[in-house]
Amino acid sequence: MRNVLLVLAALAVLVSFSGTANAQARDYISIVGSSTVYPFATVVAEQFGKTTKFPTPKIESTGSGGGLKLFCAGVGVENPDITNASRRIKKSEFEKCQTNGVKDVVEVKIGYDGITFANSKSAKQANFSRKQLFLALAKMVPAADGSEKLVANPYKNWNEIDSSLPAAKIEVLGPPPTSGTRDAFVELVMEHGAKEFPFIKAMSKDEFKAVSQTVREDGAYIEAGENDNLIVQKLEANPDAFGIFGFSYLDQNIDKIQGSKIDGVAPTFDAIADGSYPVSRPLFFYIKKAHVGTIPGMEQYVAEFTSDKAWGPDGYLAEKGMIPMPDQERKEFAAAAKDLTPMTAAAFK
16 A cells, blocks of 8 residues: 555656646747737747747737637646737637636737738729628528528629629638638628618528628638638639738738729728728737736737837838727727736626
8 A cells, every 4th residue: 555655646746747847848928819910920929039038939820719719728838828819809708718717818909900802913903892792602692583582692603793793703712710800701791791681681680690691602612721821822823713811911912912992992001091991800919917927028028019119100010011000099008918907898898
């Protein structure tokens, strides 16, 4: 019996040592989340790594939903410290964080972005209404005879929806359901387009959500993962295809691709900044406050991201295509980031 106890004691010491070693092993910041925020966070991380004594943070592009799932899984070095998001955290995600012990979540809005519907520069620039995009991409659409009934989407070519549109096959490369870009596109484009039909607009909340948010699955919409650069490459190879991604990818590849006009407005830096481009959304990152002071460099990384040299009107993130917030909004979020002020449930009321 004594030998058994000695073995158990030795194992306990080994487990304790292993846990301590693991806790000490991570000396870098772990960041996950949005593919849209990824290039901005990467630039900040590289600048941070070059100008401080801390290692360059490691960033994974998992999508906003995927990042928040990882972030909210728990506290401890095996979990990420920060997650990027191209939409605001949902109430259900915040509650999941709380349930899993991630009690103090700090929200930092970092700027704005436009969602572009782009194609190859070798093709003609397109001009779509949000109603037309809903008809092209929804799984169920109003019957063409004008009756108030829904049918499985029959449209194969753009000009079947409207003769002014290209006489080409509907082929759209876009993000998966875990993506904040997908969430925002559905909300800002699909839902808006669905409301153009009075009988759909009059549906119950659940019915309307099912119609307006369900994307067709017959091959016209192709999920291209969280790699927006891959979408750009595929658009180059196929001038008839369109792709959905954030403005920064358009801005960085303007020699290869062009943004379609949406409701007559082209996606430009100025049009997104002044609100005239209809498909724009805020960008965020979320900080796990419990890791501050344990994972080295977190406060300094946040300070770099929220400095005017980074996210200001003339900052290096604007050069990469991020649309800066107005001065007052930047001051408010910079203060919240510095003070590490946690979100509360009241934020969702």
